Amino acid sequence: MTWRGKNRTLQILASAEKGRYGVLAAIVYNVEHITAFVRAAENRRSPLILQLFPSSLEQTPPLIHAAAAAARSASVPVSVHLDHAQDSEQIQYVADNLPFDSIMVDMSHYEKEENLAKTRALREYCHGRGIAVEAETGYIEGGEDGIVGTGDLEGILTTSEDVEQFLDAGVDLLAPSVGNLHGDYGPRGPQLDMNQSVAEREAWVFRTDSCRLHQVGRALNGRARLVLHGTNDFPPELCRACVAVGVTKFNVNKLVLDPWHEHLRRNVNKPLTQLMGEGIEVLTREMEKWMDVVGSSGMADTAGAPATP
Ligand SMILES: [Zn+2]
Numbered sequence: 001m002t003w004r005g006k007n008r009t010l011q012i013l014a015s016a017e018k019g020r021y022g023v024l025a026a027i028v029y030n031v032e033h034i035t036a037f038v039r040a041a042e043n044r045r046s047p048l049i050l051q052l053f054p055s056s057l058e059q060t061p062p063l064i065h066a067a068a069a070a071a072r073s074a075s076v077p078v079s080v081h082l083d084h085a086q087d088s089e090q091i092q093y094v095a096d097n098l099p100f101d102s103i104m105v106d107m108s109h110y111e112k113e114e115n116l117a118k119t120r121a122l123r124e125y126c127h128g129r130g131i132a133v134e135a136e137t138g139y140i141e142g143g144e145d146g147i148v149g150t151g152d153l154e155g156i157l158t159t160s161e162d163v164e165q166f167l168d169a170g171v172d173l174l175a176p177s178v179g180n181l182h183g184d185y186g187p188r189g190p191q192l193d194m195n196q197s198v199a200e201r202e203a204w205v206f207r208t209d210s211c212r213l214h215q216v217g218r219a220l221n222g223r224a225r226l227v228l229h230g231t232n233d234f235p236p237e238l239c240r241a242c243v244a245v246g247v248t249k250f251n252v253n254k255l256v257l258d259p260w261h262e263h264l265r266r267n268v269n270k271p272l273t274q275l276m277g278e279g280i281e282v283l284t285r286e287m288e289k290w291m292d293v294v295g296s297s298g299m300a301d302t303a304g305a306p307a308t309p
Pocket of ligand 1: 084182229230251
């Protein structure tokens, strides 16, 4: 079998594309998050992708090893992904030394030609080590806790020409800029680029004919998996609509972690182990709910080979 056939992120997402469901790719900042997310996946018999930001590699170096151990010992398919890796030297170090199944090679803060050239070179480096590669086309506005700030760059929406160029650079997973943004959406809520009227938006009518996400999915035409970033504040209806037009890797951060933060704030005076235990419970329930929403619950047995050899 080639490295692609054995790569856990690719196995999980290939099965999702075939089965037309989404897989949550959830940012973890600590071991409680890892514990809760894997527990939810096992409870729901769902595949899962655990994601770390590069900042975690500096702040809590053991975390990647905890994530990889949890993925390997899970009874459902779980892979480990590095999100928004923006430093070429760090990407090479990670590919050589750390147990990631896939890396987002994020060169989106460079001009397009340089972005493509760097993406291609780093993709070759990662593929040479059995690691799948995600890239961002266009530029997704905003920032999240743990992503290096790139100033006030304005979002650049992805075109079908971008899709061809990134496929030509050999990436496995593509994260387009389709009106989504990192961080919070503000009072109007998520605004994906689809020429909706206000009434349609309020009724969660998803205009597939004019929806940029759908157009990107059609342009990909099965040649790479479609990834959605910037899902804070997404209601379940919008998550399901995105999955329906082909999103398989569904990145989540605050969407899932907010109730856990709220639990910490409300219960800070409780004994630590009780605070942690109840927090894991809150987060497990929350994750299970979103697994149901994106349709991955019950899909573990068809989601490629189990993580354990
Ligand atoms: Zn992102």
